Amino acid sequence: MTRQAYAVEQIRFSYRDGRNGAPAWVLDGVSFEVAEGEILGVIGPNGSGKTSLLKLMTKVFQPQAGAVHLFGHELAGMPQDAVARVAALVPQDSQQIFPFTIAEMVLMGRFPHRRRGGVLLGLGWERPEDLRLAEHAMVEMDVAHLSHRSIADVSGGERQRAIIARALTQEPRVLLLDEPTAFLDLNHQLDICRILGHLNEERGLTVILVSHDLNLASQYCDQLLLLKDGQIFQIGTPEEVIRPEILEAVYGCQVLVDCHPVTGLPRVTLPGRTVAGGADKRAHDQADIQKPAS
Amino acid sequence: MSISGAQKRGGQKEVVSEVMAPGVQASCAGPKVKPWQEKSVLTVRRWVATLLGLGAAGLLVMIGCLQFGAEDIGFFEVASILGRAVQSSHPSQASSETAQVILLQVRLPRVLLGFMVGGCLAAVGVGLQALLRNPLADPYVLGISSGAALGAALAILLGIGTTIFSISTLPLFAFAGGLLSLVVVYRIAASYGRLPVHTLLLAGIILNAIFTALIMFITSIMGPNRAFGLMSWLMGTLTAPDYPALGVLAIYLLVGGLILFRQARALNLLTLGEESARSLGVEVERAKKVVFFTSALLTGAVVSVSGMIGFVGMLIPHAVRMVIGADHRLLLPASAVVGGTFLMAADTVARTIMAPAEIPVGVVTALVGGPVFVYLLMYRKGGLAV
Numbered sequence: 001m002t003r004q005a006y007a008v009e010q011i012r013f014s015y016r017d018g019r020n021g022a023p024a025w026v027l028d029g030v031s032f033e034v035a036e037g038e039i040l041g042v043i044g045p046n047g048s049g050k051t052s053l054l055k056l057m058t059k060v061f062q063p064q065a066g067a068v069h070l071f072g073h074e075l076a077g078m079p080q081d082a083v084a085r086v087a088a089l090v091p092q093d094s095q096q097i098f099p100f101t102i103a104e105m106v107l108m109g110r111f112p113h114r115r116r117g118g119v120l121l122g123l124g125w126e127r128p129e130d131l132r133l134a135e136h137a138m139v140e141m142d143v144a145h146l147s148h149r150s151i152a153d154v155s156g157g158e159r160q161r162a163i164i165a166r167a168l169t170q171e172p173r174v175l176l177l178d179e180p181t182a183f184l185d186l187n188h189q190l191d192i193c194r195i196l197g198h199l200n201e202e203r204g205l206t207v208i209l210v211s212h213d214l215n216l217a218s219q220y221c222d223q224l225l226l227l228k229d230g231q232i233f234q235i236g237t238p239e240e241v242i243r244p245e246i247l248e249a250v251y252g253c254q255v256l257v258d259c260h261p262v263t264g265l266p267r268v269t270l271p272g273r274t275v276a277g278g279a280d281k282r283a284h285d286q287a288d289i290q291k292p293a294s
Numbered sequence: 295m296s297i298s299g300a301q302k303r304g305g306q307k308e309v310v311s312e313v314m315a316p317g318v319q320a321s322c323a324g325p326k327v328k329p330w331q332e333k334s335v336l337t338v339r340r341w342v343a344t345l346l347g348l349g350a351a352g353l354l355v356m357i358g359c360l361q362f363g364a365e366d367i368g369f370f371e372v373a374s375i376l377g378r379a380v381q382s383s384h385p386s387q388a389s390s391e392t393a394q395v396i397l398l399q400v401r402l403p404r405v406l407l408g409f410m411v412g413g414c415l416a417a418v419g420v421g422l423q424a425l426l427r428n429p430l431a432d433p434y435v436l437g438i439s440s441g442a443a444l445g446a447a448l449a450i451l452l453g454i455g456t457t458i459f460s461i462s463t464l465p466l467f468a469f470a471g472g473l474l475s476l477v478v479v480y481r482i483a484a485s486y487g488r489l490p491v492h493t494l495l496l497a498g499i500i501l502n503a504i505f506t507a508l509i510m511f512i513t514s515i516m517g518p519n520r521a522f523g524l525m526s527w528l529m530g531t532l533t534a535p536d537y538p539a540l541g542v543l544a545i546y547l548l549v550g551g552l553i554l555f556r557q558a559r560a561l562n563l564l565t566l567g568e569e570s571a572r573s574l575g576v577e578v579e580r581a582k583k584v585v586f587f588t589s590a591l592l593t594g595a596v597v598s599v600s601g602m603i604g605f606v607g608m609l610i611p612h613a614v615r616m617v618i619g620a621d622h623r624l625l626l627p628a629s630a631v632v633g634g635t636f637l638m639a640a641d642t643v644a645r646t647i648m649a650p651a652e653i654p655v656g657v658v659t660a661l662v663g664g665p666v667f668v669y670l671l672m673y674r675k676g677g678l679a680v
Contacts, residue, residue, distance in 0.1 A: 055569065060573050098565045108566070111563055135328075
């Protein structure tokens, strides 16, 4: 029997704490479990609570009700760095205005593993092992040649890869990624997916990724969690979740679902000109696509 | 990297090292430090070398500063008097020499005070800039200095600190004032998540205006003599203290500086934003409290002895960061040394340029710092504003 990496129990979360009127729940009664070694994709329209869910699962936020268990320990009772040693978060936007080098940025992933103690120099200087791990992660994410460059000067995709390298440097058992491929070109998208798949198979790394890319989620995830308005609409294998009637109900627009020619997994496409028939219908469909964003 | 290490690791890693830092390999002699690390991360060797270099430069500037004054004393004479004073605990042996008296009793304490004040302002600036993720933050711009000044002025009005330069009770009032304004600024900052630069500056300007008005009010109800003393102090003036007072201040600042220094690595992560820092294992609330509290404490102490000296806390960290990089383990102490050296030099200008009259050192730093501030705001907008 595989172990449980995460058990999320009935969490409710709001950015407002309820002092000014009723809180608007971003997540409202969400429960699910993630087995160790699983790749879980979290999908759903904008504003459905995907990002908040990731932040709740790494104790960046705390839920107003319910609990999150990480390998059997409740997050609320764990110190922040204990959480960071097990679960690494790759956030969506990583702006940095100070001129840290890529290598310094990646080494920040060793903070939760720092040495403690020492009155004067309790700074936890990096050990050779820390540097070795950072180097390895930078090579893996193809940013090693940029190690001396300032994080503020590299492209969005390079920064994103550096952030993922930082997360790997944390040596986590669970990796949580928020739109990991958003800034990346096709080549590096494929790279990231390959690396995640590799880490998952070789080291049994549990991966939880938020993505707008339904096809990526369908191809690479074992399980999909479909959120709508802060609640779970559907959870299951890609075949169970990526279905036209379900996606239509959640996203409010027509989609085509067929089989990927190689993997046989479900593939999503928006109806094109020939299917929709005529410019009027197209305009109508596009309006529908934009609607659920609000 | 040692050759045997490279061989053990096999071909792939060797290629990696070459890719990482072309051209640096030959110059790297350290046994454990790989070439790419020399260039990309803060090594202990670079830390020590940078601080030793800056410290030596600071010492030279200090001897230079000690030369100038009503009576010029030569560079080597300064050095020899200092050397003798350090060697023997009884410098009074040859105290008949006027030069020695002037140097050790008048100029040296003042120069040392300048160093401490400047270093402290710069260190606080580093901490606040990291915490607010804003390279324009400093105790003066954010209104913390004026809050501390208000506290100190209040203490003087109520007759709690009998002399302006006693550092017994005055820092407590200055500390309270500084903390108050820091809390207000922080509340404004926190209510919007991350503040755009201009909103934060605006908050500082408003606080400054309110506190300045209150200080003026206090000045107006004082007698003219005391009011003049208060005003010239507020403009930022260094006056030679006696050694015991200097010692107390030094201990005070050293403790505060160490507390701040211990947060250096957390500060590195806090520049990523609170959420990222938390996800990387920083106890953000605690780190924030420590840094804010220490900043208010240090600013309070500094304002109580020197009045309001602007721009050191903002410009020095900014300049140092551009040269040595952003890692706070080096940035904090290096900024402190550079800030201290800068203020020593500025104070020397302040007391000699219109001799025998003195101008407040705050005027000098503002005249140097103001234009640079404007330049940063206008031409480096992309890097500062969000």
